[in-house]
Amino acid sequence: MNTAAAVADFRRYPLVQALTAATPLADRVQVTWADGRVSPFHHQWLRDNCPCPQCVYSVTREQVLEIVDVPEDVGPCEISIDDAGHLCVVWQGGHQSLFDPGWLRAHAYDDHSRAERLANKPRRQLWQHDLKLPVFEYQALMVDTDALLQWLLALRDIGLTQVRGVPTEPGSLKQIAQRISFIRESNFGVLFNVQSKADADSNAYTAFNLPLHSDLPTRELQPGLQFLHCLVNDADGGESIFVDGFAIAEALRQEDCEAFDALCQIPVEFRNKDRHSDYRCLAPIIALDALGQVTEIRMANFLRGPFDTSVEQMPRFYRAYRRFIALTREPRFRLVQRLEPGQLWCFDNRRTLHARNAFDPNSGARHFQGCYVDRDELLSRILVLQR
Template sequence: MNTAAPIADFRRYPMISALTAVQTLADRVSVQWADGRTSPFHHPWLRDNCPCAKCVYSVTREQVLEIVDVPEDLLPRATRVDSDGCLHIDWQDGHVSRFDPGWLRAHAYDDASRAERRAAKPQSRLWDSQLQLPVFEYQALMDDSQALLQWLLALRDIGLSQVRGVPTEPGSLTSIAKRISFIRESNFGVLFNVQSRADADSNAYTAFNLPLHSDLPTRELQPGLQFLHCLVNEAQGGESIFVDGFAIAHALRQEDPEAFRALCEIPVEFRNKDRHSDYRFQAPIIALDASGQVAEIRMANFLRGPFDASVEQMPDLYRAYRRFMAMTREPRFRLIQRLEPGELWCFDNRRTLHARNAFDPTSGARHFQGCYVDRDELLSRILVLQR
């Protein structure tokens, strides 16, 4: 069962276990759950998270209380489990707080509860050349919220997908991208046309082989999702190549931890310059999250500036960089497939490195359209669909 949603959130929280007892201690309140778990909650934490209408605006569900306005030595005057099974606290200053047991259990910070939350977090599913590519149908994604959710979960967990049955009229990409959220504009436009042209301001707009890379590593925040939609593909060559950057980073961590550490710690500058713009950003090739897991790969050799590291670090950086690039060329990691008209790739640009074989522009027309949607929008849409 789900308990009633507290004012503090739009979600509903499952009733994992009922509250059976509460004890007030000098600096905290200790609650006992029916399944035997004990969870301590410090007094400032409880007062800070009071979900009542005086502390949280019921329309926006955003907090209006600031903890600095509460006496630092505020203590409960009385605590109990009320008739609805909620934790009820009467504070010494006359304020009353009431905590739903589902919400309280979901936010408990005893060791067991925190470990449960860590274990329940989505995990990246690493892949290699044997990936069973997740494929989805355009019309189902446009019409069915459950199909849409399954697509977004695949993007979140695997970082690569294909959609088929997409209309081939220019601009059709906009509709499916907006099923997730708004499109992120860049200096290449809202939608960008991937075609060979004489006045190219990027190697992507040539017929050259395009090595494995992430798009816009020159930005403080690389785009999260990238869409590439095939409108016409009559040219010989031009196959798409993908590798899971997270899988390569994981293998590097296991096989060469010193190289892995160098790519996590030594920043590299990336530059994107043309006649009208000049973008530059410096960051390590591999970024870790707060728990030490790989969260981002930043790589585009054709946009890289000269290394700027200490005399001691320079040999380590070059060795690590060469090793990472060599691993992206290993057949065990590479997925290669030609995109046909009416198909599109959608992938996590901060995880999945993509490339293109050279093609012969004299052998036929080739026209792709692309766009970006930030990863935050993907994660937000998933949560809204799930609730």
């Protein structure tokens, strides 16, 4: 059951449990479900979420009503469950609201329902050196939406994937990146060429080894996804190295909680400067979400300024910083693999730290192309495909 009149959304809400009773209370309506669960809904919450065309524009499915335009003591004069199983509320003043039971169950905020939603959220899979790398084929991703969805889910939950069979003509990367969404442009361009060059404006464009890092930590919002596509790789060396930054953070939380707290609390200024630009961002190395889960790692030793914290905190922070980098160097966390022509890495740049061994530019050509797509675009594309 999913009637457009009762759901102000583009998603579908299957009927999990039918409504069996609706009981009016002083400031809320208490509904009972077929499985015995009881869910209270405050009057203001129900009125605020009325999906009728007066309250929600049916074309965009976006809310028109602002709750401040409804009396604070709003209450119903009639409550019922209709023959189709909807919760029907007639409000004082005559306004009517019709709530789909699938939608209502999905948004119930009793303790049991909220805990159930939290338990059903996607779970990230932490990994170490022995990760069974998720590998996908280019042709399948370009034509098969089921294969595309599986790739995007792996990016969301694991944060590191490889795609094989990609054409090696320059610019080919753009087509597969746009299977997710539009590409995020930076001062390095829409597509950037990773090659050793004399006038480099980043250490990435040299033959040096690059330590583990996230790209563009100097930006308020680091890019979400990073693509690195191998066109030519005849040079000796240059192997790719990856660690799961979330796994590093969780290991630090378990093994050295004082160091973990310091990296969550004390900000670092990251800087990216060349002749024509100067980007700076002050933020902690480990960011947490509202539930205390690690949501972002911001790290690039070669793009940071001098630490700036109190005299008392400076030794504490240096100890934590050294501990974090030492963990990234432990073999248990490091996945090392050489990328060959026609292969590409796609990974969560705000989670998966990447590095490159030094290579010998005199031993052969090496040409990669890269680009960025924001994490929001990945998550949006997943939800649309899952509809």
